[in-house]
Amino acid sequence: MLTAILASSLLALACGLLLGYSAIRFRVEGDPIVEKIDALLPQTQCGQCGYPGCKPYAEAIAKGEADINLCAPGGQVVMIALADLLGRDPTALDEVVEKVPSIAFIDENACIGCTLCLQACPVDAILGAAKHMHTVIAAECTGCELCLPPCPVDCIQMLPIAESPQRWAWPYPGKGHRLTGEAA
Amino acid sequence: MTLPYSHTPNGRVLWTFEGGVHLPDMKSLSNGTAIAQAEIPSRLVLPLQQHIGQPAEPLVKAGDRVLKGEKIARGAGIVSASLHAPTSGLIREIAHHRIPHASGLTAPCILLEPDGEGRWGELPPPMPEFAGLDPGKVIERIRWAGIVGMGGATFPSAVKLAPGPERAIHTLIINGAECEPYITCDDRLMRERADKIVKGIRILRHVLDVTGECLIGIEDNKPEAIVAMRQALDEEKLEATEVVVIPTLYPSGGEKQLIRILTGREVPSRGIPAHIGIVCHNVATAAAVADAVLEGRPLISRVVTLTGGGIAQPGNREVLLGTLASDLIAWQGGYLPGVDRLILGGPMMGQALGSDQVPITKGGNCLLVPGPGELPDPGPAIACIRCGRCADACPMQLLPQQMYWYARARDMDKVQEYNLFDCIECGCCSHVCPSRIPLVQYYRFAKTSIWGLEAERRKSERARQRHESRQQRLERQEQERKAKLRKKNEALQDKPAAEPAADPKKAAIEAALQRAKEKKAKLAQEGVAPQNTAQLTEAQQRQIREADQRRAEAAPHNETSE
Numbered sequence: 001m002l003t004a005i006l007a008s009s010l011l012a013l014a015c016g017l018l019l020g021y022s023a024i025r026f027r028v029e030g031d032p033i034v035e036k037i038d039a040l041l042p043q044t045q046c047g048q049c050g051y052p053g054c055k056p057y058a059e060a061i062a063k064g065e066a067d068i069n070l071c072a073p074g075g076q077v078v079m080i081a082l083a084d085l086l087g088r089d090p091t092a093l094d095e096v097v098e099k100v101p102s103i104a105f106i107d108e109n110a111c112i113g114c115t116l117c118l119q120a121c122p123v124d125a126i127l128g129a130a131k132h133m134h135t136v137i138a139a140e141c142t143g144c145e146l147c148l149p150p151c152p153v154d155c156i157q158m159l160p161i162a163e164s165p166q167r168w169a170w171p172y173p174g175k176g177h178r179l180t181g182e183a184a
Numbered sequence: 185m186t187l188p189y190s191h192t193p194n195g196r197v198l199w200t201f202e203g204g205v206h207l208p209d210m211k212s213l214s215n216g217t218a219i220a221q222a223e224i225p226s227r228l229v230l231p232l233q234q235h236i237g238q239p240a241e242p243l244v245k246a247g248d249r250v251l252k253g254e255k256i257a258r259g260a261g262i263v264s265a266s267l268h269a270p271t272s273g274l275i276r277e278i279a280h281h282r283i284p285h286a287s288g289l290t291a292p293c294i295l296l297e298p299d300g301e302g303r304w305g306e307l308p309p310p311m312p313e314f315a316g317l318d319p320g321k322v323i324e325r326i327r328w329a330g331i332v333g334m335g336g337a338t339f340p341s342a343v344k345l346a347p348g349p350e351r352a353i354h355t356l357i358i359n360g361a362e363c364e365p366y367i368t369c370d371d372r373l374m375r376e377r378a379d380k381i382v383k384g385i386r387i388l389r390h391v392l393d394v395t396g397e398c399l400i401g402i403e404d405n406k407p408e409a410i411v412a413m414r415q416a417l418d419e420e421k422l423e424a425t426e427v428v429v430i431p432t433l434y435p436s437g438g439e440k441q442l443i444r445i446l447t448g449r450e451v452p453s454r455g456i457p458a459h460i461g462i463v464c465h466n467v468a469t470a471a472a473v474a475d476a477v478l479e480g481r482p483l484i485s486r487v488v489t490l491t492g493g494g495i496a497q498p499g500n501r502e503v504l505l506g507t508l509a510s511d512l513i514a515w516q517g518g519y520l521p522g523v524d525r526l527i528l529g530g531p532m533m534g535q536a537l538g539s540d541q542v543p544i545t546k547g548g549n550c551l552l553v554p555g556p557g558e559l560p561d562p563g564p565a566i567a568c569i570r571c572g573r574c575a576d577a578c579p580m581q582l583l584p585q586q587m588y589w590y591a592r593a594r595d596m597d598k599v600q601e602y603n604l605f606d607c608i609e610c611g612c613c614s615h616v617c618p619s620r621i622p623l624v625q626y627y628r629f630a631k632t633s634i635w636g637l638e639a640e641r642r643k644s645e646r647a648r649q650r651h652e653s654r655q656q657r658l659e660r661q662e663q664e665r666k667a668k669l670r671k672k673n674e675a676l677q678d679k680p681a682a683e684p685a686a687d688p689k690k691a692a693i694e695a696a697l698q699r700a701k702e703k704k705a706k707l708a709q710e711g712v713a714p715q716n717t718a719q720l721t722e723a724q725q726r727q728i729r730e731a732d733q734r735r736a737e738a739a740p741h742n743e744t745s746e
Contacts, residue, residue, distance in 0.1 A: 038648070041644075042640075042644050043644035043645070043647040043648040043651065044644075044647065045647065045651045053651060053655075054648065054651075055648075055652075122651050122654065123647050123650040123651050123654065124650055124653075124654050125650075140646070140647070140650060142643075142644075142647045163287075163289055164289065164291065165233075165283065165285045165287050165289050165291050167636070167639075168285075168286075168287035168289060168632070169629070169632035169633055169635070169636050170286070170625065170628040170629040170631075170632045170633075171629065172594075172629050173622050173625040173626055173629060
């Protein structure tokens with residue numbers, strides 16, 4: 001009898017210690033699901049979903065406050081990926097028009113150097129200073145269009161990203177395609 | 185069942201690789217005549233990117249005069265290659281021009297207008313004593329020459345020649361297999377310039393510090409090349425180097441297949457031959473290395489096969505880099521009637537060109553112009569019948585059918601699980617498919633889509649980092665602003681006590697007022713009332729007295745308070 005009680009108590013103690021240790025050793029900071037959702041979002045930080053950036057939207061989805069179909073730049077692909085991740089049903093996109101990938105371009109002749117677009121850019125992709133010409137760092141622009149409304153002289157426009165051999169992808173083989181190297 | 189290996193007449197073991205297909209080699213069309221000499225066309229178009237890696241950076245501008253062999257663009261970074269003027273002339277402009285790429289798109293090119301004189305510029309001194317030099321110096325020369333893998337892969341050779349000290353190279357393999365039908369440029373090169381290739385091999389051996397042997401693999405359908413290479417080896421007295429005749433089977437000229445045939449070893453999945461102590465170079469690359477090291481000449485030309493039933497005089501030609509395909513075909517007698525296609529490369533791995541206004545680049549080994557009825561259109565694809573012939577033919581032991589299903593369904597994760605990136609796009613699977621499914625096109629589509637997705641992922645990751653650091657900066661600035669404001673407020677509260685003493689001007693005024701008051705009080709004590717009315721007229725003095733009187737009556741307390 002005593003042995004049995006002692007054995008159970010020791011076992012309980014050992015398990016308790018193990019659990020306590022693992023709780024400290026394998027502690028998870030924050031909610032990992034937010035990171036996972038954030039990783040799927042396109043990081044344009046455009047705010048078209050109604051949240052001030054991709055991370056806040058990810059947090060809202062994780063809390064169940066936001067729908068998964070609000071990301072305009074991500075479109076169908078991101079919505080499906082979110083549905084897969086969260087085990088939710090795919091929902092039709094909400095009045096979202098899918099656009100050609102574009103980046104902002106500043107007409108440097110018209111720019112008055114007001115710095116308003118610099119302050120609007122969520123990824124610091126516009127270079128310039130007060131009363132000096134501004135320009136967009138093309139490689140860093142996410143195409144979020146947040147710089148368009150603040151511009152007092154409307155000198156920013158969105159230009160589609162130019163096709164280049166490096167970016168080009170083979171098309172999906174369609175009907176009537178010939179064998180490799182034999183297409184006209 | 186056949187053994188996975190056989191023996192050559194001199195007792196060497198020859199391995200086989202899985203799959204492969206026997207094809208009509210069509211080489212006699214172009215291998216009967218000697219390599220024609222280079223001609224100078226009316227213009228040259230030199231793409232800044234003719235290699236794998238970063239595009240080169242131009243060193244010239246429009247209007248510059250350049251001499252033959254002068255460097256006109258330098259390699260940007262380690263994995264890049266320099267570009268040299270193929271002949272003397274005038275730089276017209278640096279502009280976008282159509283390049284030989286499956287997309288048919290344009291890319292930045294240097295447009296050179298030759299003056300027809302072909303005057304050489306200053307070249308670095310030859311290095312005949314390379315064997316006594318540090319391999320790093322020789323590699324530097326090869327890098328300067330802008331040499332890339334000339335079998336078609338166009339990977340910068342200098343990078344491949346420096347596998348790092350931890351990877352000892354025991355075997356050097358020289359690829360003279362030239363397994364793709366129609367192409368004969370390496371065949372002719374070996375027949376006519378075997379001595380140069382062998383000299384190049386000697387340099388490569390020295391640079392790589394090869395501990396073991398060097399094997400030159402040549403398919404048995406090139407007997408003249410085999411004889412020429414063996415003879416050159418004997419003359420050069422290059423030890424531990426051997427020409428190995430291998431059976432003709434497409435794609436035995438693939439790097440991994442050739443290594444398998446000659447050594448029986450497998451390059452690991454997604455690995456490179458250096459991982460197993462082997463380096464493989466093409467015969468044309470070896471010849472270019474000999475030119476660079478022994479003559480100080482950069483890579484400015486290459487041998488190109490111009491062949492097919494649609495070209496008047498098929499043959500091989502030494503071609504200045506940047507020569508347009510249209511010029512080349514004109515020099516070979518032009519197109520025959522009924523031609524509707526132009527292929528860069530061979531019939532298996534080549535790419536259809538939408539235009540002949542594209543230049544020959546460092547990796548361009550063949551222009552194929554099929555005549556009417558040659559390489560016929562296989563017809564529309566029909567459903568896969570799961571016969572499995574593609575898997576039998578695949579030289580990489582992949583499962584083409586599975587990859588096809590997943591690529592078709594755009595399931596990019598699954599298709600990678602089936603080792604899509606080990607596919608060498610040799611075209612064996614498409615060739616044997618009874619349903620005529622363009623399998624390789626599906627794999628190319630999947631590969632480029634995955635690259636696109638990866639690029640997008642990298643970009644969004646970068647955007648996320650930039651956004652986060654911006655948020656941090658804004659927060660920090662906000663805190664700094666608040667701290668400043670707080671400091672200012674505190675300073676304002678302390679002000680009344682501290683300020684009078686702090687302001688010297690105010691103190692001086694105050695002191696002056698004090699002095700005036702004291703003086704006035706002293707005068708008043710002495711009974712002197714200051715009156716500055718002495719010089720005034722009687723009438724004016726009376727007016728003042730009246731005014732004083734009125735003031736005294738109106739506010740007697742005012743005067744006391746003064």
